[in-house]
Amino acid sequence: MTTLGTNRIKRCILYGQLIILLFAFTSIYPQIHGLFGERGLLPVSPMLECEEESIFQCRLPLLRFICNLFHLSPSVGLQLFSLIGVCLSALAIHKPECQNLVTFLTLYFLYRTIYEAGGVFMYYQWDAFLLESTVYVAVLAWFDDGPADSVALFSIVALLVRVIFMTGASKLLSKCPAWWNLTALDYHFESQPLPTPFSWYAHHFPPFFKQLATIAIYYFEIILPPLFLIPVIHVRYVVFFCQILLMILTMLTGNNGFFNYNIIILLVSLLETPRVPVGAPLLSALVFGKLGYDLAHRMPVKLVTTEGSLPSFVLNLSYDTFQKLAIYYIDMIIILTALMFSIINAYTVLKGLGSQARVSKIVHVAFVAACVLLLNIYGSVPLLRMDEKLAQRTNENPMIMSYYKIANSWSVANPYGTYRHMTGQHGRPEIVIEGAPNFDGPWKEIEFKAKPGSLSRRPEFVSPHHPRLDAQMYYAAEGTYQQNPFFLSLVYHLMQNTTEVVSLIENYPFKNRSEPMQFVRAKLYMYHFTDIGDKNWWRRDFQEEYMPPFNKGNQALMKFLVENKIINNKKSQFVNGPLGKGMKQWHRLTGGADLIAFFISVMILLMVEDKTKRLGRWYFGGVAGAMAAVCTHPLDLLKVQLQTQQQGKLTIPQLSLKIYKNDGFFAFYNGVSASVLRQLTYSTTRFGIYETVKKQLPQDKPLPFYQKALLAGFAGACGGIVGTPGDLVNVRMQNDSKLPPAERRNYKHAIDGLVRITREEGFMKMFNGCTMATSRAILMTIGQLSFYDQIKQTLISTGVAEDNLQTHFASSISAASVATVMTQPLDVMKTRMMNAAPGEFKGILDCFMFTAKLGPMGFFKGFIPAWARLAPHTVLTFIFFEQLRLNFGYSPLPKA
Missing domain, CATH: 1.50.40.10 (Mitochondrial carrier domain)
Incomplete structure (x- = not known):
């Protein structure tokens, strides 16, 4: 079995990461004004208030600099960052010579500014992972191909090991009963933030199958990741396809932004491995034998059969035993990473740098080696901090912790672990906002773009796009409206019919100025997937009043928003000049479609340049x-x-x-x-x-x-x-x-x-x-x-x-x-038959005769x-x- 070449794998990862970045910038662009614009839910303007002399001592220095330079409001500045990100990503996709360190670091800083400015709307695992992975890919990109590419590819493999292992181990280390009882998937498909249509079907799988799927998740996310580090092609192909399968199934059954797509792109790095011609089959057999042993002894599962019912599984493992297992695997990951890094780095230096080596190659190797070493050291800290006993190792070293905090603040050493605490055993809580022109009604429900609302509405498949307001509404339902300032801002802007915020809503029934929304209230329902055979997708049960009715002139609401700087009557120091006013007016007229037109225009211009056959x-x-x-x-x-x-x-x-x-x-x-x-x-x-x-x-x-x-x-x-x-x-x-x-x-x-x-x-x-x-x-x-x-x-x-x-x-x-x-003639008859009511035409001949009665020109x-x-x-x-x-x-x- 042969492997792909290093250069080809490198190109694949660079192209893939650029596509993910293109999706990310395109997704956030139309949401900026509504989420954190000047008339948005959580304005970014207060974050730019700073009395320091140096701009670099303030928050969001890059945004402040651009807004001052071009006379832009903060939201228009962020949109400009998105446009630059789209343009630069598209350019690099089309022009491989632009796929270098500077390009990826520029994209990183652009998206990190949006990430920091977005507050709660941007604090998702896939955003943090995109930033971290972009730094790793930037190290890989460099300015040219060279012997150090193998070291950079290995660093991406080590990143994947940490991310996937933390995602799996955190489920059991959280002590969540649903994960320990193998019943998590009984609730997960229904209760995740943004389910897909496939979630409905997966929810109705037999419990036995969902327990088996849970065991497979543990195996894929806990047992397999350390094997990524073994340079045996047979082993890596197996774990590669296992992870691809897991990512595809996760994508189909849940809207997780671009996280799964990003993982799939980086998994290609597993296909770059040195050949081991001597003893490879024996080594592979030993590794697969170890896999079987780990499955049977380290993650023991007991099959329970009861007469008259389907069999079920029980995880025959105590928390203390798993904690020891987690420590064992964490130590093994760190040791294997250090060992393989030393071997690959030494091999690169000896093999790639001969006596005739150019200075550029020496600089390349030194740069990549230093970056990979630092990234792996600080990337290991979140891995160690998963367990209280291991966390003491890092806490006792103040130098490592101080540098780790800096790395974490720059999103290059993040902790990971989605769905570690499974909620939704009794259904998924959903907030339903209702508005009315009068207190006595009629009260009308407000429908969002992707979150559950109407019972007959099919769950949306929106990935890799991420509707951030819809997702944040899911987390707001788990608390109170007092704990969620963005929610109070939302109801205020809905009563004001603020264009920027209303654009984030699917159905706003008060656009008619003659009957504006004067009152708003919110109810908490418990949503459940319907049973098989039901025409609706959802059923719901009323739980309680989430927020009492507010009127349009509610003084307590206004006071809260002013105190939290969500509404600011003071004149901002950042005012749109000609460029900012033009961008904002164009966005208002096109409703966000201008980014698509801009992207297509850029691609057409790029296409015209190259005439190579x-x-x-x-x-x-x-x-x-x-x-x-x-x-x-x-x-x-x-x-x-x-x-x-x-x-x-x-x-x-x-x-x-x-x-x-x-x-x-x-x-x-x-x-x-x-x-x-x-x-x-x-x-x-x-x-x-x-x-x-x-x-x-x-x-x-x-x-x-x-x-x-x-x-x-x-x-x-x-x-x-x-x-x-x-x-x-x-x-x-x-x-x-x-x-x-x-x-x-x-x-x-x-x-x-x-x-x-x-x-x-x-x-x-x-x-x-x-x-x-x-x-x-x-x-x-x-x-x-x-x-x-x-x-x-x-x-x-x-x-x-x-x-x-x-x-x-x-x-x-x-x-x-x-x-x-x-x-x-066939086109006319085909259209008639496809649009006909059931039984209107008996067949093609009947449709032909009907059309013929209209005259010869009826066919045309x-x-x-x-x-x-x-x-x-x-x-x-x-x-x-x-x-x-x-x-x-x-x-x-x-x-x-």
């Missing part, structure tokens, strides 16, 4: 199709609504005006997530098959057209089948605004549509109209891919044109015209908007595809 990857077609779908979605929506009219009275302008008047501008983007999902399934499949198979055919001469058409037809058939569920949701979401409000399906997004169709109508309903969709996909793919290839080939071979953008445009728009003519209803949508979509798809190929493709290997 490369081969496309199999998924480029799906990505290009999804990007084009976002651009052409309004035209696609008009096409669907024109096709489903029973009587063609409305023209395109009339229909556009009707949609705008009835539902507003954003109604034109109703169902855009389904369009993206459809392209990511349908176009990825057909482009992937077509391009992959075409590359395997002889390249000495162009393929004849009939072979291209046959290949495109086969690829289109596969894509049509795979893309039918997304197509069904797409049609329904686009046509929803046309229905009366009482009959609208109101899918929140594409995944919600798939889940609800499966749940309410059955799994097979997702493939309703599959035959029609597949037939259309065959014709569409022939018209687009094969005709595009053939037209482009003809234009170039005859000397009429060259292989450039103009040729691509002409070829794609011609192919779109052919595809529209070929597919329009909506032809103009169909072409107007398909032509730009096709042109954009092929342009994006070509640019993705040129800028992110791979160079073909030279022939032997």
